[in-house]
Amino acid sequence: MALRPRDLASRMAGRRKPGDGYLRETFTLPREQARTRARDFLNRYPKAAYMSAVESWRELPGGDIEFTMRRLASAD
Template identity: 60%
Template structure:
């Protein structure tokens, strides 16, 4: 049995997604984003792991943004499509 969704149901679901934790989120553009804060070498390894698991050709995976923090760690956000076509 399928449940009929009302506009209020859809609005509540959308609002919940916008309140998702900072580390993992999907915005209205359909991309899945994960933010990490790691030591430099661990950040490189993590980015490489994600790029290997979700190839750019299929998932449009990329490092969306990155910065070096004052303590030397790297904060970066990976962006990809949730599924491949």
């Protein structure tokens, strides 16, 4: 059975521990909008306070970028 990249991504996401304390958001946007969205996310949730980061990303066949941003639920 041939697996598509989305199948692999879903399988890997299923292995993630749900109680790791991070909130995740996944976006699928054209390249420039993806850059803007990631910058806005990192400005809103700074790394020093929320440990925010781009967790994963990939380029889709149509040229869009699918990426997942993560951050802690709250800052101390």
